[in-house]
Amino acid sequence: MTRPGVSVKRVSADLERSFTELWMSSRVEGGTSPEVAARAASEGKVRAALQREEVRAFLAVTDGDQPVGFVVATHSPFSGLTECPAVAIDQLYVAPKARRHGVARHLLAAVTAYAEKQGCEQIGCNVPSQQRDANRFFARLGFSSQVVRRVTSTSALRRRLGADEPRISLDQILHKRRSLRARASAGASRLAG
Structure with a gap:
């Protein structure tokens, strides 16, 4: 079976709708209700995030312009964990039907180019410890664990x-x-x- 051709484009106004639909799918797959995901999109939260100067979103599409994945990265001159500017991968998502076809690698190549353009020496991401496949994927690409991030609710x-x-x-x-x-x-x- 041949892999479909994948291209990666920076999310701009003409791709915002495709990105938002795929973003909502990722939220639903992650356990958010479709109503809550749709409300966040309709309230303009996605658009507002995409318009922030330090945020870059890239959309992966197949030959037929079918959106199959996205990555959202932020540039931070003060990453907190390193002494140099860094790019953080905030979200990486590939549609289930497109997984294991190199889509995530294409998206990460776009993030790498963005990091180089920003003069960043490091790229970081947060991967939930229970997501073994994702942790293995990033480890194979050279990402090492640097910190244990613990989270609790305010209450x-x-x-x-x-x-x-x-x-x-x-x-x-x-x-x-x-x-x-x-x-x-x-x-x-x-x-x-």
Whole structure:
């Protein structure tokens, strides 16, 4: 089986719709509901991101101009992890039917050219640790792990930070529960009577 011809184009106004449709597909595949993905696109979040100066998006298309993948990269003069400017791959997506046909390599070649044009010596990406195939793919291309990125929700961190506050004793908790039950019983009795 021959591989389809793939070309990569920078996302411009004429490719924005194709990019947005493929972006929505990637979000749905990642677990976002179609409604939420469509709302984000209709609210202009995708367009606003594409218009930022430091953002570059590239769209991979087959010979028949069928969009099959995209990559979004950002240029940062202060990457935080290195002393030199770097390009970060924020999103890389290839449609399921086009996987294992070299599309991601074409997209990464466009990112590499962009990084060189910006004078960046490094390209980085965040890959979820549970995505073994993606981690292997990037490792084969020479990406090494540099940092472990840990993530939590704001509310969970707030609860954990509150753990330093004085703790309520077990007796106080039991007393509070009993008081709440008593109030609930009294309220139920009044409604029944």
